[in-house]
Amino acid sequence: MSKYVIGLDFGTSSCRSLVVDVANGSEVASSVFPYPSGTDGVIVDVADPNLARQNPADYLVGIEVTVTDALRQAREVRPDFTPQDVIGIGVDTTGSSPMPVDANGQPLCFEEGFKNNPAAMVWLWKDHTSYAEAAKITETASAIRPQYLSRIGGTYSSEWWWSKILHCKHVAKDVFDASHSWVEICDWIPAVLVGEVSPHLLKRSVCAAGHKALYSDSWRGLPDVEFLEALSPGLGSLRARLYDHTFTTENSVGHLSNAWAEKLGLPASVVVAVGAFDAHMGAVGAGIKPGTLVKIIGTSTCDIMIHPHTQSLNDIPGVCGIVDGSVVNGFFGIEAGQSGVGDIFLWFINNLVPEKYGVTPDEKFRDLESAAVGLRPGESGLLALDWNNGNRTVLVDVRLSGLILGQTLQTKPHEIYRALIEATGFGALAIIDRIEEYGVPVKEVVNCGGLAIKSTLLMQIYADITGRPMKVSRSEQTPALGAGIFAAVAAGKHVGGYDSVAEAQKAMTGTGTAYMPKERNHLAYKELYRLYRQLHDGFGTRQWNGTMHNVMKDLLTIRDQVRRG
């Protein structure tokens, strides 16, 4: 008799429930709920493009709507399916997406006084209001706690936990003062499902705590009080109301509460696994193992590897986080990423592509792809930087912006579109190069996420730029599948699950299509990558010093050579 797990995936604009067959990873049913609050699920501020918040009430509605709908679908496609065969639920979310809570673990924005106050909501991963605080944290750590910086790539990000809490203290003192504690939503949602949200009882995942909250066993947990006081007097007292222990994702948080079991139509025996960030769970759903780089390509990109405890591992400058157990217990998780990929294409399509390429964004996307696929590398003479949303790896700097050069009076939208894809491909190669330079070989690249499935052009360009095959994960919902895998491990073999993540992955994951690099294109892209690096290092680093005079001329020379054939 088949057993099932449910992966709950909380994205930037919507959440999803996925019902998975534990035996072979078959995805039996899936249901999506777009968050009703804000713009595409995000609370924004027209006066401040850096602000991005979320309403946690949307998550609770989303769980109920999608789980019940997915269970209904599962019964339709598999007549022998019964909710009684569901053994576990796993949860993945965006992150670092912290939220202030009261002493009972209730979100502050659920209280009358803080309703509609964005500072009392979820500070979404892509909120960049805290860039000054991030700089302050980097500077302070550099001065008095250099060890904090060594495993996070040298620079603390405005997307992370402490930057956001500190910014809240600076700009919304009332919210900060009223908060008893702060929680990552990947820890809060499993706690809600088991019915125990008290901040001091809630199980915190090492995945979220790791580099985002600067948590490490090396310094006994979170940063010490003295350091926090150095950031801002009064911040130190928060430490005692946070946490001293963390858990890897194979662990169980507990069983589904009776209230939620009833609401969802599931047995109360269902085990809820410790939560984790979407990228980490996605990497597991894509079959991550040592030597495999998993790229999750969506609005932004996460690049994940794991490295066994048994082998030495150096710090990798500019790589956001190396955390023990953040992906799989027994391995260091290595996390890198690009802060804008699909978001950049969507920005371009929504703002700068006229209707002759189609009326809807999907039509424009299709038309641009088919026009751009015929271009040869270098033919447009364009070169772009993929920094419209800053640069996460290897520069770790949100105070960067987009750049495009090489435009003539003949430049067409599909040429720019291709240049933007290429820019993200060059950014991807910069990450691979950096990881390998520091002794971690990349033997295989497995891609997942919306764009890996949707854009054959993007995948081929990435193969050509990197000179490596680009494999695509068999599953189209790897974060939710990964959450399901952890649910199967947390539930355990005795109820039909697995003993280890590796065992579960073997049964439940695999790759499909592989895009092979074309040698001629790869050679052309080598030249363009050299120029990309010149711009990248020039605009992105303090160290760079040199001339830029060659850039436009080299691009024109390459263009003319390509056009002549």
Place this chain on the structure above:
Amino acid sequence: MSKYVIGLDFGTSSCRSLVVDVANGSEVASSVFPYPSGTDGVIVDVADPNLARQNPADYLVGIEVTVTDALRQAREVRPDFTPQDVIGIGVDTTGSSPMPVDANGQPLCFEEGFKNNPAAMVWLWKDHTSYAEAAKITETASAIRPQYLSRIGGTYSSEWWWSKILHCKHVAKDVFDASHSWVEICDWIPAVLVGEVSPHLLKRSVCAAGHKALYSDSWRGLPDVEFLEALSPGLGSLRARLYDHTFTTENSVGHLSNAWAEKLGLPASVVVAVGAFDAHMGAVGAGIKPGTLVKIIGTSTCDIMIHPHTQSLNDIPGVCGIVDGSVVNGFFGIEAGQSGVGDIFLWFINNLVPEKYGVTPDEKFRDLESAAVGLRPGESGLLALDWNNGNRTVLVDVRLSGLILGQTLQTKPHEIYRALIEATGFGALAIIDRIEEYGVPVKEVVNCGGLAIKSTLLMQIYADITGRPMKVSRSEQTPALGAGIFAAVAAGKHVGGYDSVAEAQKAMTGTGTAYMPKERNHLAYKELYRLYRQLHDGFGTRQWNGTMHNVMKDLLTIRDQVRRG
């Protein structure tokens, strides 16, 4: 009894006839003829965006259509008008736009064997196929004839006479070999009107010969045979079939031929003045005098000043040409310019502005303007270089291209549109600065051309960037008016014209609107100009050496300050 002159203006896409009252410059009637050949009047090549040619047959049709139509209109608006009162015709054209001709002065492309051969047509000013030849000419002159470079700003341009002829010799040897001579169209059209087109009799204008053909009395006319042979063996023999003398534009070429007088319905007593380039004549039509910078703002920009013989004048590096008498006899003409202005905006509107800003280019232009006018300097965080068509002054380099940086995921088309206007404003300021640095004070700026009239946003931005009032010429057709002024001077006082250009200008020209700089905006633009210069010098000069790390950060800081108010 009123006397009249006709200004014939040959532009990039169309030609125009303007009937002007000699007494006060009143523009009585005007008629435009779009050239029927090619795309918007330009023969292009999809495989080579540098190519731009023109069919001279279009000019001949255009003269007949527009002159007869303008005369018809003049009779309608002034019942006492009669063609018998027309005393002169002046001609201005684009340039350097040379054309190969046979021994009789007939365009080679009129012959059966060269029909439809773009190399046998007019090589339009904006043809950039000859960039390698331009570099060769600069290099050769630098080695053996440095004096040739000193008055053309140090670099020979691919837009000019010898680059084009040399490129023709390289890529279309049959055309080069079949050509008896080459003529600028500003010399050929007046010759056609008087019925004497033999290459050795045709009066060549000093305006066109000046820096474009490297003609100077200092070295007895055109470059010597040895120099031409050094460029390409066999080129030297062409020199003897070109010219040894040139004429300023106050001179008469002769009287209208009987054939043309009949065709146009004009008396054969009409004097035809020596031709000149549109920018030079436009400057006269805008009322140029010492201390006045005339900016002719259209698809590209020409910036013209005159400097009296009585005062010393240094070479001005990067300023395209200083030629004695090129604008007005008795003055040095100083010519600078930007190779893409309106063309860049049109490229943006035609390619990258979606229909929500309007359906037609005019609607989009209007909508972008009204959206962009509300932005404050620095508010968008964007910065662009105005090099989509290369840079004429002060870099004199066609092997440059466009650049835009500062894009986020929130960047809107009207913000980019404003950034492109600002880029051209910064380019304009770079020219003013350069001219003043070398001892020529700019006391007044008078603008003319389509954009000066059409875009109040552009004019205000230019005033704010430069910190100077931007006056706009009263006439909307200054090149044609300038051609009329020269016609009145060439015809002379005895038939109702004038003795001198200054006398004619006093009666026939004037300014209208003036845009005053706003101090607060000017201060903000000073900061942005500093960053523009950093990119300008970085990407545009070999000498620049430094860091670029500040650029994106400074723009974000300025943006945040402006948004906070």
